[in-house]
Structures are given as C-alpha cells and as structure tokens.
Amino acid sequence: MQITINQAANYVDKEVKIGGWLSNKRSSGKIAFLQLRDGTGFMQGVVVKADVGEDIFQIAKSTSQETSLYVTGVIHEDTRSPFGYEMAVTGIEVISEAVDYPITPKEHGTEFLMDHRHLWLRSNRQHAIMKIRNEIIRATYEFFNQEGFLKIDPPILTGSAPEGTTELFHTKYFEEDAFLSQSGQLYMEAAAMAFGKVFSFGPTFRAEKSKTRRHLIEFWMIEPEMAFYKLEDSLKVQENYVAFLVAAVLKNCRLELDRLGRDVSHLEKMVAPFPRITYTEAIELLKKLGFDDIEWGDDFGAPHETAIADNFEKPVFITHYPKAIKPFYMPEDPNNSEVVLCADLIAPEGYGEIIGGSERIHELAILEARMKEFDLDLEAYSWYLDLARYGSVPHSGFGLGLERTVAWISGTEHVRETIPFPRLLNRLYP
Template sequence: MKTTIHQVANYLEQEVTIGVWLSNKRSSGKIAFLQLRDGTGFIQGVVAKSAVTEQTFELARSLPQESSMYVTGKVVEDTRSPFGYELQVTELSLIHEATDYPITPKEHGTEFLMDHRHLWLRSKKQHAIMKIRNQVIQASYQFFQKEDFVKVDPPILTGSAAEDTTELFHTKYFDQEAYLSQSGQLYMEAAAMAFGRVFSFGPTFRAEKSKTRRHLIEFWMIEPEMAFFTHEESLTLQEEYITFIVTHVLDNCSLELDILKRDKQVLEQIRSPFPRITYDEAIRWLQEQGFEIEWGEDFGAPHETAIAEIYDKPVFITHYPKEIKPFYMKPDPQREELVQCADLIAPEGYGEIIGGSARIDDLSLLEERYKEHQLSGDSYKWYLDLRKYGSVPHAGFGLGLERTVAWLSGVEHVRETIPFPRLLNRLYP
C-alpha cells in the first residue's frame, strides 16, 4: 500500500511503500537507522541486515544525505519516537543518489543557510515552522468562514497608497505611476460595503530600510473589514480570532512545537479577553521606567517589548494620537486629537501582530483628512464614493502572518517564518 508518513498510523502492523528523502542516517553493525522524510513528516526506517538482501543493506549504509527513494516496510509503534511510529524496512528502491549535499548535520552560519534557503526548507526545524504557518492560514480561513466573512482579493498593483508613500515600491504601469500594495485595506473597505464582512489574504510590500528581526520587505497579511462594526466590536473579534488560532496550533501542531522546543504552557494561557492599555497610560508608564519618549511619538521595539513584559497575554495599546496614524482612522468622540485604533502586541518581545481601527465614515471629515495629508482627489475619488453612497460605521484590522508565526513558533527572526524571505540585503534565492 502506497501512503505518506503522516498517514502511517492507519496502517499499523501492515506493509507500506512511501516515497522519501534521506535526511540523515547512522549504522550500528548489523542495523542501519535511516531518518526519512516525505514532506508530510519524519520517520525512522530501521534496516536490519537479517531482514533484507545484502544489496539492500549495503545501499542503506552507503546512501548519501538527501538521496530519494521508495522505501517499503512494516509500520510498528515506537514509544521512544516523538512521532510514535517507525518503519521496519524490507526493501529500498533508489530514485536519485544525491552527492555533496551542502547542508550537513553540523552547524552552519545564518548567511550560509539563507543562501541555501531552497534546501534549508527541508530541515526538521524549518519544516516545523512551515507546518505551523500552514495551520495559522487554515485556522484563519475556518474562523472567518465561521463568522460569515467572504474572502475578497484586493489588487497587488495599485494607483494609490494606503499609508505613507515613502515606504512604497514604485513601478511603471504602462504610462502611469503604480505601486506594489502595502495593504489591501482601502479595497477591503469597498468590499465590505458590498458583502458586509470580508477578509483578504495576500502579499504586501514595504520599502522600509529596516534590518530588525521583526521586519521583512515582502510579507503576508490577513485583513478583515467589517461593515456596521464599532471599534470595540472589532477588538472583541480580534481576541476571538487570536484565541482560535492559538487553539488550532496547539491542537494540530503539538509535534512541531516540540521539535522547536516551544513552551506550550505559555501558549495555553492565551485566552480572551486580552488586557488593554491606552497610549496615554503607556507613555506615562514608559517615562516612569526611564524611557526617553514624549507624548506624540510612536513606539519602537524596545517600548513595545517593555509593555508586553508586564502581561502573559497579548496586550492592546489603544487610542493613539491622530498625527502618527493614517488618514482614514476615526477620531475618538471624547478627544479629537486621538483616533479609535489599537495595536495588539504579542508577548515575549515579538511586537505588533495586529493593527486596526474604526474607519472614518463621514464624507466631510474624510475630505478634511485628504487636505491635511495632501492626497490626490483623483487617485482616491473611488474611496470617497464609499462615504457618498450608503456610508456606515465600519472597522477593520490587519494581522501580520510572519510575526504571528514567529511568536507561536518561538523563533527569533521572521526570516524563518516565510519560505523565501525578502530582506533589505537579500533577493536570492
């Protein structure tokens, strides 16, 4: 029976055939231990000299790392294995013999591994991170479908900016100026006026010359937008969404979290509601702790980390000054200099994973913001139309996938949470 490593539990004490690569091996006299992978998981294949032909045993002992083959054997339980099963091999059929595989079991430097990212993805740790990423994506789709959202795909090439144009990649669109999208939000607002509750999932681009462990040039965002939603209702939805994701990762990626040595008890504490602190309160607290920061300044990584360390859950920082936030955010009715917004800061120094706000739904106020931010009426005319024809209160947010995966996985740098990272100094491979 041909199957995958992930499915071997269904064939206990039966003989199966799996297409695999050899990730590592060791031999001890009359037994060879093969560490095998097929993309769905890892399993040990035990080749006993007494159970196979001489040719098969010699092949098992001599095969180089990352050679590909079909392996046939009986599935048995193995309580010593984190996976719980192993394969008692009876036959090997070589497909391709790899030679001089560059990533050996020894330690390698980060730059070397990044230069060989196309191969580094095969390693057990990187495989575990990508499986967690996949689970976050799957859980996101499940959550939003459950909440009656419709998935809508905004364009990647745009004629206008959602935020600061200095962080955009410019390109020529025939005889016009165009940009790579830094957010699908404005288009998702239009979609929300058609479908009520919508979400997008796609790549975004920031031409920000940052080298921190939290930043990528190209990253993926999940951006929900909700008509007839208040800011408070949006915060509640964000709490439910994060809790849903964490639960799904714990339920479906236990082995991967163990491979990464992630403390699962930390994640098990992540349940709504989340603590909240206002921008004013955060500034006062930071100043009391000796940070040199004034009201009206945005928070940097050290500030966010210090605030997050107070809590064992993600924390919302709410009601920022309008001067440091994008033009579309709705003012706080009690204090016009503030906007109804929130950043969700992950624990353990992983920084902002969600940014969201209520959106301005009043046409005259949005026109004022256009003038203040010197926005082109021609480029954003369609966005004004949303306030002319059936405007409603609405809110939305964006979750950065890579930062979220880094936090859940416990890995230090977001470059390991995307298959092929684009960094300030890296466009290869």
C-alpha cells in the same frame, strides 16, 4: 501498499512502501538507522543486516543524504520517538542519488542557509515552521467563514498609497505610475460597503530599509473590514481570531511545537478577552519602567513594545494613539480630539505588533479635510471618497501580519524563517 509517513498510525504491523528522502543516517556494524522524510513528516527506518541481507544493508550504509528512494518495511509503534512510529525496513530502492548535499547536520551560518533556502526548507525545523504557518492559514479561513465573512481579493498593483507614505515600490503600468500594494484596506472598505463583513489574505510590500528580526519586504496580511462595527466590536473579533489561531495550532501542530522546543504553557493562556491599555497609560508605564527618552506623541519602537508586553501574560491592546502619528483614515475620539479610535495588538515574549486596526472615517467632509492635512491628491482618491458620498456607515477593520504571528506562535526568533522564500533588504535570492 504505498502510503505517506503521516498515515503510519493506520498501518501498524503491516508492510508498506513509502517514497521519500534520506535526511540523515547513522549505522553500526550490523544495524543502520535511516531518518526518512516524505513531506508529510519524519520517521526512522531501522535496517537490520541479519534481516535484509548484505545487498540491502550496503545500500542503507552507502546511500547519501537527501537521496530520494522507495523504502519498504513493517510499521511498528515506537514510544521513544516523538512521532510514535518507526519502520522495520525490508527493502530499499534508490530513485536519484544526491551527491555532496551542501547542508549537512553540522552548524551552518545564517547567510549560507539563506543562500540555500531552497534546500534549507527540507530540514526538520523548517518543516515544523511551515506546517504551523499552514495551520494558521487553514484556521484563518475556518474562523472567518464561520463568522460570516466573505473573502475578497484586493489588487496588488495600485495607483495610490493606503497609508499615505512614501515607502512604496514604484513600477510603470504601461503609461501610468503604479505601486505594489502595501495594504488592501481601502479596497476592503469598498467591499464592506457591498457585503458587510469581508476579509482578504494576500501579499503586501513595504519598501522599508529595515534589518530587524521583525521586518520583511514582502509579507502576507489578513485584512478584515466590517460595516457597522465600532472599535470595541472590532477588538472582540481580533482577540477571538487570535485565540482561535493559537488553539488550532495547539490542537493540530503539537508535534511541530515540540520539535521546535516551544513552551506551550505560554500559548495555553491565550484565551479571550485580552487586556487593553490606552496609549497614554502605556507612556506612563514606560516612564515607570525607566524609559525616560519617550514622551507623549512619540511612536513606540521594539524595546518599548517589548517592555509593555512583558507586563501581561496575554497579547495586549494599546488603544487611542495620538492623531499625529496615525494614518488619515482614523477618526478622532469624540472625547479627546488629540487621539484616534485605533488599537495595536502587541504579542508577548518580545514579538511586537501583530495587528493594527481602527475605526474608519465615514463622513465625507471630515475625510476630505484629513486627506488635505496629509497633502493627499483627492483626485487620485476620488473612488475612495465615493464610499463616503454614497451611503457610508460606521465601520472598522484591522490587518494581521502572518509572518510575525507565525514567529510568535512557533517561538521562532526571526521572521525570515516563517515565510518560504523571504525578501529582505539585501536579499532577492533564491
């Protein structure tokens, strides 16, 4: 019977056949250990010369790294293995031999690995990170479906900038100017006015010339919008969602976390509610910590976010940022016109902002006035202003960056490892 590696537990003491690749091997005079992978997992195959004969043993010894093959053998429990099972090999059939595979078990530089990203994905570490990414995606759909959200897909090509910035990728849309989407938010607001609670999940693009370990040019965002939700209502959804993601990874990806050496004791603390501090309190905290260069009204950089987060065991919400440094669609705090009703969620351990969100302005006159302050073309945003013209309601939303979240939960230092084919400032290959 042909099975996959992740089904091994169901076939203990039975002879099975597995199609896969040889990721690594070692051998002595009379025994060979084959590290097998098939996409679902990694498992060791043990080839004993006395049991298989000279022909099969020579195939095991001579087969090169990443050669594809069918391996037949009996599954046994193996308490020494993190996977828990191994195969006593009885037969090997080579499908396609790999010659001079470039990524060997030795150390390679980052640029070399990035040039060979299409092959690097096969490695044990990258497999674990992608499995965790997939679990976060799966859990995202589960969470929002059970909370009564409808998935809506906003366009990738747009005629305007949701954030009102110039950091956009320009293209021609026949005779018109168009941009790659930096956020689906405005379209999700329209969807919320139709369906109440909605979320999107798709690619976004930022033409930021940044080389930090937190930035990608193309990344994926989860963007919910909720009608009749105030800021505090939204914060509760956010913390419950993030806690749900962490719990799902802890439950379903423990082997992958172990493979990455992730200290799960940090993740086990990620239960709602999360702490909240205001922007003003955050400035005061930074001053106490010796950051004399930052003043009220400045935006936070990576060192500031890390220093703030280090004071909390869980992700921390920073709320009520200055109006001057936030986008046009965020409403003023009724109690302080200098700040807006918004929050960023900062992950622990130096991973920075993983969520940005706010209430949205829903009064037409206020929205038009703010857009004029930002020197935006009201004609281009006419459809968005229609939302305020025709029965708008108080509403809130947020965006979670998938890759930063994967990096934090998996304990991966750089986001370039958290997406299959990263797009960086100087990298469009492969």
